[in-house]
Amino acid sequence: MNDLRFAQLKAIRPTGKVQQFFDGGGLVMRVTGQGKMTWRLEYRFDGERRSRSLGLFPDVPLAEAREMRDHVRNQIARGEDPDAVVEAPAAETTFGEIVAYFIQNLVDQEMSDATLQKNRWLLLDLAGPLHSRPIAKVRAGDIIPLIQEQIVRGKRETAKRLRSRIAAVFDLGIVMEVCQGNPAIALRSIVPKAEVKHTAAITEEAEFGTLLRTIDNYPNSTIRNLLKMQVLCYTRLGEMRMSRWENINFDEKVMLVPKDIVKVRREHQVPLSRQAIAILAEQQKISGGSNLVFPQLRKRDKPLSENAVNNALLAMGYGGDIHTAHGFRSSASTILNERGFRHDVIEASLGHVESNAVRRAYNRAVYWKERVEMAQAWADLCDKFRGKVSRLAEIEESL
Structure with missing residues (x-):
């Protein structure tokens, strides 16, 4: 019996903790603490418990997730191993989507307007060329030109902060299980140390x-x-x-x-x-x-x-x-x-x-x-x- 409704899915909000909503037949909506919504299918074949991702909501709507669930259950009923059949690829999460989650987290933490403005500038403007790429496919070689552009302009502190913010987005991506590694971490060495500039002040x-x-x-x-x-x-x-x-x-x-x-x-x-x-x-x-x-x-x-x-x-x-x-x-x-x-x-x-x-x-x-x-x-x-x-x-x- 189907338990979920579209209106229920749209009303789901992140709570900071993992939430699960069941639709019957092993179909589960898993929501991370940051609000990422993933369809998962829990099933057994030949006595073995298995689980697979069916994609992200709303990219994969409720009706489509149910069709994929029914297809797998029909395979099992016929004695076919679902894993022996090529799966439809799950939707790939882009770097820009995780940036959106990252900035929303800062808003939820009530960060100052100045902090939000700096992060938006670094991640939405300077890191903009990465947004359309699936985060799992972004490599160090894609990030290096963005950092070097700031270094060439003499903006070493900006280069340092840009690398740091990109790395923070990847850390969030790892937590959200949409990427495996953080290519920005290895780039610390390419950013020269910024000159320390003390605030000009008269003290005499x-x-x-x-x-x-x-x-x-x-x-x-x-x-x-x-x-x-x-x-x-x-x-x-x-x-x-x-x-x-x-x-x-x-x-x-x-x-x-x-x-x-x-x-x-x-x-x-x-x-x-x-x-x-x-x-x-x-x-x-x-x-x-x-x-x-x-x-x-x-x-x-x-x-x-x-x-x-x-x-x-x-x-x-x-x-x-x-x-x-x-x-x-x-x-x-x-x-x-x-x-x-x-x-x-x-x-x-x-x-x-x-x-x-x-x-x-x-x-x-x-x-x-x-x-x-x-x-x-x-x-x-x-x-x-x-x-x-x-x-x-x-x-x-x-x-």
Whole structure:
């Protein structure tokens, strides 16, 4: 008796675990944790238990799977060995199909928009030539030209990431039982090591003070206030750009950074100094009722872009090789460490995650008071730096 219906099959959703649905006569729909749906036929011949794949759903529809089941059962009834007859080839899963599963897994894991964008670029654009090929037939020789193209262009880090993402897709393919090996693993040696580029940042106090005074005079009030908040809170730029008023607690003097915009996917709290509260109070009037703290001028539902912030620094004379918006984290970390603040407290304030879960919880509880005190001390130091003049400026003024 047939148990399955087409509507039931269409309604099946991945659960992270293997599921099986029975249609009778040994026909089984097997669904992997990632949602791959394969028809399998379980039967016995001459007392031996056997199993075979009949292809993927919906490429092989329910009616066709039943026909193949009935054909095998008729062979058995006639005393014929089904394995002695050439089977119709199962549908071959393409590399592009597994890429789709891979990216959907990232979405299900609530990865950040930036992570999703990078993976889509690497796997949908750069690895696009592989998509139409059956993943089981993709060889190292098919992947090498894609990687070498990036190396020739001087994009060694991109080449490294591309190989890594392709390898991850093959790992998923192995788990889903659509390929046997991972040809991308052997290609590690063809990717030269990328040069380590540290974020450009000013870490000398007097020069940092000059930067602060320059920011104070920038004409665009929203960008100016965002940069001043970056100085005081040294969050990741995306965390500050996408901050919302609902996550600012003026009474408790705390800014909440939700896990959906945090790189490490864990909620983070930022203590706000008196100076930070004053900037936010001014920005609240400027934002014009937007839910965003730092909205774009013409699109009030969109946050300021990273390019807008770094272009503002460039216009002030601070190019990417001198100081970037992300560099405020390095500036604060270096100066605070040099002034004797506790390293663990600085790391906690930067939102760096302690790998040990117990220690992480301990740090969160114990360091908060010190973090609040350090936030105010840092804001006061920044005011002090604004009053300093660099040695270079002194020399220029004396000429």
